[in-house]
Amino acid sequence: MNATDMLAVALDAVARGWHVFPLRPNSKKPPALHGEKDCPRSGICATTHQGWEQRAMNDPDQVRWFWTSRRYAGCNVGVATGPSGLLVVDLDSVDSPADVPTDGWKRVGVRDGHDVFAVICEEAGQPVPWETLTVDTPSGGRHLYFRAPRDVQLRNTQGATGNGLGWKVDTRGWGGYVVAPGSTTPTGRYELVEDLPVADLPTWLVHRLSPKPVTATTAAPQIASQRLPAYVDAAVRGECHYVAQAAPHEHNAVLYAASGQLGQLVGGGMLPAFQAEQALYAAATHMINGSCGCTEREIRRVIEKGLRAGEQRPRTAPPNKTRRGAA
Incomplete structure (x- = not known):
């Protein structure tokens, strides 16, 4: 795709209310913006380095400047999920025949993230929330876009780690991003397959993904000599x-x-x-x-x-x- 196409992709994302930033052309990572190691400590970074999440933009004029500039023309488009008010469920496909379910997911019919997510919903006694904006990825995966709750900050999860959902099911919230539909990689294009309104993240999933209460072993120590406001x-x-x-x-x-x-x-x-x-x-x-x-x-x-x-x-x-x- 040419630079004009990618500008259109970025503007479409902004029109949906999303905050975007440039990725490297024909790639899903890393971000094209400078990293902390190469930060010039000037301009927007004069006081401290501003990463891609802090610099993600929702201003069409700013987007036009970036995607028509010599440096960023033709760049893929990243959507910063946290600032965009999104929680994206990423259902991954398998990479090879050797990529088999981990312990706890070795069940009949479970082959990839799609199957795992369906099982998670079934075990919760809930319908699978397919009715939302959906993007298919070049690798055979699927992104389900949801509106994140405003009263809790949901961060990324990976697989079954921590408060994650399960094998081959990742989520992207604060601290994460997804590649916008219309962007391309050497293996294909991120395709918008269901252009539906972004649904609210189901309440039961909000509870599943919310950070667990701090335990006695991880709570901040109480120091009697210095009582805090x-x-x-x-x-x-x-x-x-x-x-x-x-x-x-x-x-x-x-x-x-x-x-x-x-x-x-x-x-x-x-x-x-x-x-x-x-x-x-x-x-x-x-x-x-x-x-x-x-x-x-x-x-x-x-x-x-x-x-x-x-x-x-x-x-x-x-x-x-x-x-x-x-x-």
């Missing part, structure tokens, strides 16, 4: 909750993001640095020497780096509830 305490617990629930493939990204959020409170004088570091480390201990290969040294390095970055964007307490007009 309710707003700050809630922020610490929330970020530590995400860290405690992070899947192996996203340990560093989740830990860095959470450290950055708490670093903003440190920079604003709302949270002692040592307390932020202790809480984050306590929540991240499950990552050490796990399947991802994270070490204690690496965990502490990521926390320190994230806190430093957050401190460059200080955040203080929210406005008093009696004040009006603040967003």
Whole structure:
């Protein structure tokens, strides 16, 4: 497809209310935007690196500038699911005859993510929610688009890991993206096969995908000598909750993001640095020497780096509830 075609793909996605960013031409990853390692620390990144999720755009004029520029013309289109208010269920196909169901999914008739999702729905006593915008992927998979709930932040899941749904069933929410329909790869095109209104994510799936409550082993430590304001305490617990629930493939990204959020409170004088570091480390201990290969040294390095970055964007307490007009 030429540059004009890809501009049309990006504008169509924006017209649907989605937030987009450029992927490399004819590829689904990695994003074409610069990474943290190559960040010039200027412009939009003057204070701290802004990743693809932060830079995803919903302005048609901005999209036209990007997809007609020399650097980004012809780029595939990524849809940042979190900012777009989406939760996409990704039903994967099998890669080869050797790609067989994992333990717990070795059942008659279960061959891929489509079958697993159908079984999940059946066991929950719920109909399979096919009636929504649907995209078929070049590899034979399928993306089911849903409106994410506003009262809970659903993050990515992979397979049966953590609070994931099952073998060959991934989800993309905050921290994730999908390739927009109309984009192409060497193996084919992302095809919009059901151009239906995006349905609400069924309530039972919201419950299945919601992070589990923080347990005593992963909760932020209580330090009696430094009582935190309710707003700050809630922020610490929330970020530590995400860290405690992070899947192996996203340990560093989740830990860095959470450290950055708490670093903003440190920079604003709302949270002692040592307390932020202790809480984050306590929540991240499950990552050490796990399947991802994270070490204690690496965990502490990521926390320190994230806190430093957050401190460059200080955040203080929210406005008093009696004040009006603040967003």
